[in-house]
Amino acid sequence: MNKNRIKTELLVHDLKNPIAVIEASADMLIRNAERENPLTERQIKALTRVIRNSRIAMSLVNDILEVGRSNEGILNKGTYRCFEYIVFPFVEIFDLIDPEIAERISRAGGYKAFIEILASQGVRLEMDASLWEKEIFLDVRKVRQIIRNLLSNAFKYRKKEVVVEISLDDNNLFISIADDGKGIEKEFHKKVFERYLQLGDEREHCVRGHGLGLAGALVLVEDMGGRMTLESEMNRGAKFSVSLPLGR
Ligand SMILES: Nc1ncnc2c1ncn2[C@@H]1O[C@H](COP(=O)(O)OP(=O)(O)OP(=O)(O)O)[C@@H](O)[C@H]1O
Numbered sequence: 001m002n003k004n005r006i007k008t009e010l011l012v013h014d015l016k017n018p019i020a021v022i023e024a025s026a027d028m029l030i031r032n033a034e035r036e037n038p039l040t041e042r043q044i045k046a047l048t049r050v051i052r053n054s055r056i057a058m059s060l061v062n063d064i065l066e067v068g069r070s071n072e073g074i075l076n077k078g079t080y081r082c083f084e085y086i087v088f089p090f091v092e093i094f095d096l097i098d099p100e101i102a103e104r105i106s107r108a109g110g111y112k113a114f115i116e117i118l119a120s121q122g123v124r125l126e127m128d129a130s131l132w133e134k135e136i137f138l139d140v141r142k143v144r145q146i147i148r149n150l151l152s153n154a155f156k157y158r159k160k161e162v163v164v165e166i167s168l169d170d171n172n173l174f175i176s177i178a179d180d181g182k183g184i185e186k187e188f189h190k191k192v193f194e195r196y197l198q199l200g201d202e203r204e205h206c207v208r209g210h211g212l213g214l215a216g217a218l219v220l221v222e223d224m225g226g227r228m229t230l231e232s233e234m235n236r237g238a239k240f241s242v243s244l245p246l247g248r
C-alpha cells in the first residue's frame with residue numbers, strides 16, 4: 001500500500017473518535033433529560049437527528065475502512081424487504097433539507113403514507129404497492145449509497161420535480177431517478193462519471209472539484225455486477241437508471 005493511501009486511511013480512521021463522542025454526548029443529553037431536566041420536543045428532535053446522523057457517519061467510516069481492506073470492495077449481501085432499500089436514503093436526504101420531513105418519512109411505516117409524504121415534497125415515486133414488502137437479496141448499504149447519491153444530485157438540480165421508479169423482474173432490481181433540471185449535454189455523458197469532475201455553471205468547461213458521487217455510485221453498481229445509464233438533454237432534466245442483478 002502506498003504511503004499516501006495509508007495516511008488517508010489513518011485520517012478516516014481517526015474520524016471515528018470525534019463521531020463517537022458526538023453520538024455519546026447527544027445520547028447522554030437525551031437520557032439525562034428523561035431523569036432530570038426535561039427537554040422541549042424540538043430539542044429532543046434535534047438531538048435525535050444528531051444521533052441518527054452520527055451513526056450514519058460512523059457506518060460510512062467503517063465502510064471506507066472495509067473498502068480499503070479489499071481492492072474488490074466487500075459485498076455484504078442479505079435479504080431485506082424492498083422498502084428497507086428505499087426509505088433510508090430519503091431520510092438522509094431530507095435530514096439536510098427539512099428534518100421535519102425526514103422524521104415523518106422515518107415514521108411513515110407503510111407504502112401509502114410514504115408515497116404521500118414524498119408527493120407533498122415534489123417527489124413522484126412510481127413503484128408497485130406489492131413490491132413494498134418484497135424480499136430482495138442484495139448489499140443493502142451499497143444500494144442505499146447509490147440511491148442517496150443519485151437523489152442528492154436530482155434534488156440539487158431539479159426545478160420542481162424528482163421522479164423515482166422502482167421495479168423488479170425475475171433477475172434484476174431496476175431503479176431510476178430523474179429530475180426536470182438543466183440536464184447534461186451528450187458530450188459530458190461519459191465524463192460525469194469521472195472522479196473530481198463537476199461541470200461549470202455555464203457548462204462550457206469542467207471544474208475539478210469534489211465530483212465523487214457519480215464515480216463512486218458507478219463503482220458500487222459495477223461491484224454488484226450491475227449497469228448504470230444516463231439519459232439527458234440540455235434543459236430537459238437528467239435520468240439515471242440502474243439495474244442490479246439479484247443474488248441467489
Ligand atoms: N441530475 C443532474 N443534473 C445535471 N447535472 C448533473 C446531475 N447529476 C450530476 N450532474 C453533473 O455531474 C457532476 C458530477 O456529479 P457528482 O455527483 O459526481 O458530483 P457532485 O454532485 O458535484 O459532488 P459530490 O461529490 O458531492 O456528489 C456534477 O457536478 C454536475 O455537474
Ligand SMILES: [Mg+2]
Binds near residue numbers: 149152153214
Ligand atoms: Mg453528487
